[in-house]
Amino acid sequence: MSEKTRAVRHYYDQNTRLFLSLGSSPETQSIHRAVWGEGVTSLGQALNYTNGLILGELHQLSQHLAPERVRIADLGCGVGGSLFYLLEHLDTPVLGVGLTISPVQARIARKRLSQKESSHPCHFLEADFQAIPFAPGMEVVYSVEAFVHATDPRGYFEGVSRVLNTGGRLILCDDFLSQAALPGQVAESWLEAYRSGWQVNSLHTLEEVEKLARAHQLALVRCEDLTPYLRLRALPDRLARLLLRVGRALPIKHAILPSMLGSMALQQCLHMGIIQYGFLVFEKQA
Numbered sequence: 001m002s003e004k005t006r007a008v009r010h011y012y013d014q015n016t017r018l019f020l021s022l023g024s025s026p027e028t029q030s031i032h033r034a035v036w037g038e039g040v041t042s043l044g045q046a047l048n049y050t051n052g053l054i055l056g057e058l059h060q061l062s063q064h065l066a067p068e069r070v071r072i073a074d075l076g077c078g079v080g081g082s083l084f085y086l087l088e089h090l091d092t093p094v095l096g097v098g099l100t101i102s103p104v105q106a107r108i109a110r111k112r113l114s115q116k117e118s119s120h121p122c123h124f125l126e127a128d129f130q131a132i133p134f135a136p137g138m139e140v141v142y143s144v145e146a147f148v149h150a151t152d153p154r155g156y157f158e159g160v161s162r163v164l165n166t167g168g169r170l171i172l173c174d175d176f177l178s179q180a181a182l183p184g185q186v187a188e189s190w191l192e193a194y195r196s197g198w199q200v201n202s203l204h205t206l207e208e209v210e211k212l213a214r215a216h217q218l219a220l221v222r223c224e225d226l227t228p229y230l231r232l233r234a235l236p237d238r239l240a241r242l243l244l245r246v247g248r249a250l251p252i253k254h255a256i257l258p259s260m261l262g263s264m265a266l267q268q269c270l271h272m273g274i275i276q277y278g279f280l281v282f283e284k285q286a
């Protein structure tokens with residue numbers, strides 16, 4: 001495991017319980033952004049918005065599959081929020097596998113699993129999604145706010161392409177560099193603060209991601225910009241800059257501090273339009 005991936009693991013091992021108590025909701029246990037799409041009226045619904053989009057893709061795809069064939073994998077599964085949601089909402093038999101780099105998350109996810117009564121088999125593995133440890137045969141593979149951590153994006157797509165059946169789907173919901181933006185100095189410094197605060201190693205434009213995926217027989221079939229549905233909390237630039245300087249000087253070693261500074265930087269980036277939050281679906285080609 002690379003040094004950078006080890007840093008991602010440390011980041012989630014230290015922060016997960018805080019993320020769950022401060023930023024998530026007890027019923028979803030998601031570690032991702034709330035998306036206030038049309039018809040959404042509560043935090044729980046906003047946290048499940050992305051899960052609902054993934055469910056829609058699964059419903060569509062499962063119409064063309066024999067029921068016993070639906071196998072799904074969550075690459076970067078947190079404590080299982082999305083996977084539990086999908087298993088609860090699917091009627092057809094499903095096998096679910098969740099991968100997380102964080103042993104703390106894997107333990108919490110397994111404990112939650114042991115408390116649930118689900119007819120669907122489900123497993124949580126502590127493993128690197130750049131070296132996927134299972135055999136081919138997946139219908140749907142997805143990553144919600146996890147791909148940005150990849151230190152080896154080619155390895156990620158190569159592994160996904162290997163485990164997906166032809167016609168299967170890869171779904172990515174994540175931050176992407178805006179196509180139009182040519183970041184100036186101010187923007188660059190906020191991008192750097194976001195990358196370092198959140199352990200972001202793979203921030204690409206949609207064009208770059210599409211090209212990377214295409215090189216591994218994954219063709220883009222859906223691309224939706226979810227940024228307008230985020231409730232942004234950007235600050236005046238000078239105030240945010242001051243907070244960043246003060247925050248970086250604090251003698252706190254816990255990973256929650258860089259995470260909070262990274263969150264602020266991300267808000268600035270989204271507000272400036274240099275990052276967009278996208279929902280992408282790729283189809284595995286023959």
Ligand SMILES: C[S@@+](CC[C@H](N)C(=O)[O-])C[C@H]1O[C@@H](n2cnc3c(N)ncnc32)[C@H](O)[C@@H]1O
Nearest residue numbers: 030031032076077078100101128129144146149
């Ligand atoms: C922001 S959290 C999102 C968790 C989950 N998808 C959700 O929406 O609740 C990012 C996730 O990516 C995982 N992750 C990051 N790098 C990884 C890697 N190399 N291999 C496996 N998981 C990784 C982390 O362990 C964490 O679970």
